[in-house]
Structure formats: C-alpha cells, structure tokens
Amino acid sequence: MKAxxxxxxxxxxxxxxxxxxxxxxxxxxxxxxxxNITIMFLGERNGEMSTGSRTENSELKILSKGRLNxxxxxxxxxEWVHEWQRTTKGMERGQDxxxxxxxxxxxxxxxxxxxxxxxxxKYEKFMYEGLVGIGKKINLINEQIILSEKENIRENFxxxxxxxxxxxxxxxxxxxxxxxxxxxxxxxYNKHYKGYVxxxxxxxxxxxxxxxxxxxxxxxxGKYDTVIRNNAGGAFNHAxxxxxxxxxxxKPSGEIFDKITKxxxxxxxxxxxxxxxxxxxxGSGWVWLVINKSGRLKVVSTPNQDxxxxxxxxxxxxxxxxxxxxEHAYYLRYRNKRDEYIRNFWNYxxxxxxxxxxxxxxxx
Numbered sequence: 447m448k449a450x451x452x453x454x455x456x457x458x459x460x461x462x463x464x465x466x467x468x469x470x471x472x473x474x475x476x477x478x479x480x481x482n483i484t485i486m487f488l489g490e491r492n493g494e495m496s497t498g499s500r501t502e503n504s505e506l507k508i509l510s511k512g513r514l515n516x517x518x519x520x521x522x523x524x525e526w527v528h529e530w531q532r533t534t535k536g537m538e539r540g541q542d543x544x545x546x547x548x549x550x551x552x553x554x555x556x557x558x559x560x561x562x563x564x565x566x567x568k569y570e571k572f573m574y575e576g577l578v579g580i581g582k583k584i585n586l587i588n589e590q591i592i593l594s595e596k597e598n599i600r601e602n603f604x605x606x607x608x609x610x611x612x613x614x615x616x617x618x619x620x621x622x623x624x625x626x627x628x629x630x631x632x633x634x635y636n637k638h639y640k641g642y643v644x645x646x647x648x649x650x651x652x653x654x655x656x657x658x659x660x661x662x663x664x665x666x667x668g669k670y671d672t673v674i675r676n677n678a679g680g681a682f683n684h685a686x687x688x689x690x691x692x693x694x695x696x697k698p699s700g701e702i703f704d705k706i707t708k709x710x711x712x713x714x715x716x717x718x719x720x721x722x723x724x725x726x727x728x729g730s731g732w733v734w735l736v737i738n739k740s741g742r743l744k745v746v747s748t749p750n751q752d753x754x755x756x757x758x759x760x761x762x763x764x765x766x767x768x769x770x771x772x773e774h775a776y777y778l779r780y781r782n783k784r785d786e787y788i789r790n791f792w793n794y795x796x797x798x799x800x801x802x803x804x805x806x807x808x809x810x
Contacts, residue, residue, distance in 0.1 A: 447478070447482060449484075450482070450483070451467070451484075454488050454489060456510040458487060458510065465569055465572060469562060470485065476561075477534070477554070479504075479533055481504055484503075485505075485506045488508065489510065497509045498521035498522070500528050500529060507525075514573070516573040519562070523554065527554045528547065546798055549689070550802070557659060564656065610650070612643050622691060625791065626775070626779065629778055635688070645673070646660075646677035665755050665757065668758050675756075679751030679756070687768055690768060691796055692797075692799075696798060698795075698797050701804060702797070702800055706743065709743050717792060720733060721789070723747050724771050724788045726747070730750055730772040731771055731772070732751075733745065733747045733769050734746050734747070734768045735765075735767040735768075736763030736765050737766060738764075739763070753765065764807045769788065771787075
C-alpha cells in the first residue's frame with residue numbers, strides 16, 4: 447500500500463508535515479488498507495466537504511489551514527476509517543449522518559488520536575499547537591497576557607481534551623416513549639450517565655493515570671479504586687446501552703442471529719434465559735448477552751455498574767447486548783413491574799448495533 451500526500455495551499459510547516467507523516471503510518475498499522483491512497487491536505491474547502499471528504503477513487507480530502515493539528519488528525523482518521531471499512535472490511539457505504547459506519551468512524555477516530563498521543567509523547571503538546579497555533583490565537587485575544595498565563599491556558603485546554611467524553615444520545619427523549627417515558631430518559635441520560643462521567647473524570651484527575659481510554663480502564667479495573675470502578679462502569683455501560691436501543695423496531699438478523707439460533711436452537715430460548723436472569727438480578731445491576739473467550743454466547747448478570755469485561759468479573763466476556771435493571775431506569779413508568787419493562791425491551795433492541803459488536807469481536 448502506498449500513501450501519496452499532497453499539500454494544496456495549506457501552509458504546513460516542516461514540523462506539521464512530519465507529524466502528519468507519522469500519524470499516517472500509525473493509521474496504516476492500526477487500520478491496514480490494501481489499496482493505494484491519496485491524502486490531500488487543503489487550505490480551503492473543496493466542493494461540498496465540511497472538514498473532510500472521501501472519493502470512491504481512494505482520495506481523502508482534509509481541510510487543514512487554520513485548524514489545530516489534533517483536529518486535522520481526527521478528520522484524517524475519520525475518513526481513513528471509512529476507507530478501511532470499504533476496502534478492507536468490505537462494508538457497504540452507509541448514510542452520511544448516523545448509522546453504524548459513521549458511529550464506528552467517530553469512535554475509532556477519537557480512540558486512535560489518544561493512542562497516538564500516548565505512543566508518541568513527543569507530539570503531545572504540538573498536537574494542540576496547530577497550523578495557526580493555540581499560542582497565536584491567545585495573542586489575538588489579548589497581546590498583554592503574560593507567558594506563564596498562556597502556558598496555563600494551554601495546559602488546561604489539553605486537560606479538557608483528554609477527559610473521558612460524553613456520548614451523544616442517538617435519539618430524542620420521547621422517541622422510545624412506549625418503552626421508557628421522556629422524563630426517565632432525560633433524568634437517566636443527563637443526571638445519572640453524565641454524573642458518572644463527571645465523577646470519573648474528577649477521580650482520574652486526582653492521580654496521574656496518564657491518557658487512558660474508558661474501555662481500557664474497564665478492562666483493567668482491578669488496578670483502580672472503588673470510586674473509579676463504579677463510575678467507569680456507569681459511564682461505559684450507559685454509553686453502550688444508548689446504542690443498544692433503537693426507536694425503530696428491528697428484527698434480529700445477520701451473523702449474530704445465526705450464532706444465537708445455532709447455539710440456542712432458536713432466539714426465544716435465549717430471550718427466556720435473558721429475561722429470567724434479569725428478573726433474578728437482586729437489587730441494582732445489569733443483564734448481558736456476551737461472547738466469551740471460547741467464542742460461545744452466554745447470558746450473565748453483573749451487580750451495580752460492573753461490566754462483564756472487567757477483570758474482577760468471573761466468567762464474563764465481551765458485551766453484545768445489555769439491559770439496565772437499576773430502578774432508576776424504569777421505575778417512573780413501571781413501578782415494581784420489572785418483568786413488564788424486561789418484556790418491552792425486546793421491541794427496542796438495536797440488532798444492527800448488536801450484530802456490529804459481534805462482527806468486531808469475531809472478525810480479524
């Protein structure tokens with residue numbers, strides 16, 4: 447695979463170009479593309495592109511002038527992942543806004559940026575300088591700001607960028623009204639979920655854990671304290687849960703459906719086991735359909751905000767589908783009728799997302 451790089455009126459410095467070249471090599475290692483590709487760093491928008499676009503001829507167009515290096519890299523990573531989806535994974539083109547392709551590109555772009563900064567610490571601050579530069583931007587705001595104050599602003603900016611982010615709710619509060627009422631969704635998302643993320647970031651800031659990904663924290667939770675365990679689990683579980691629901695009713699399909707029917711005989715048997723496990727969960731917790739290390743599906747339950755990927759969870763696995771059975775998730779509508787909440791859940795499962803998780807886990 448050959449990557450041809452073109453610079454068109456983007457005024458990249460020698461240092462900018464070196465960073466981008468190293469980042470492109472890093473992308474190729476993480477998301478190998480077999481065909482040749484052309485990357486065009488542009489000084490102005492081309493056609494209908496916003497900050498990035500991709501053609502069927504494997505040309506990636508990236509708006510570069512006047513943007514932070516980190517933002518340029520994120521746009522490049524986003525378009526690169528789309529090319530990887532098409533040429534290496536064989537995925538069909540998805541919708542431009544939303545959908546599994548776009549969700550994966552957004553997620554992978556954010557993740558690979560943090561991993562690159564971790565693996566290339568020499569670029570850490572330079573990622574935030576950009577082609578205009580944060581220092582120059584500060585000068586434009588106020589030439590009188592002293593050097594030490596500028597450094598504090600930059601450090602605070604970097605710290606904000608490194609915090610665990612909040613996933614956007616992929617639908618409105620009222621769009622799954624027949625399953626969960628809007629008031630519950632509002633409180634669940636804005637108070638509980640965002641509260642977990644805030645408390646997690648506060649806990650992480652008290653000790654230098656480095657630039658860590660939420661999923662990596664969850665997988666290695668044994669080395670963290672109880673506060674981080676509870677809040678990292680709450681943040682990760684809910685970020686998954688929002689995507690596991692869909693306002694549009696979907697039929698189970700794809701390779702995950704084939705796997706369920708092959709292992710259980712039919713999907714009803716899996717649902718029956720899932721439902722019973724959810725009913726039997728004493729107190730607060732979750733019920734999950736996971737795939738374990740041996741490649742078998744399994745229904746498991748975790749207490750509180752534990753996730754089946756956590757190293758402290760016995761006989762866990764990689765989560766494919768989960769249901770929050772904390773009372774705050776359903777009590778305003780269902781009161782003590784947890785079984786009714788569990789039954790209604792199946793009408794709102796995002797089977798496309800579940801299948802995508804299964805493919806990500808099983809396909810090399």
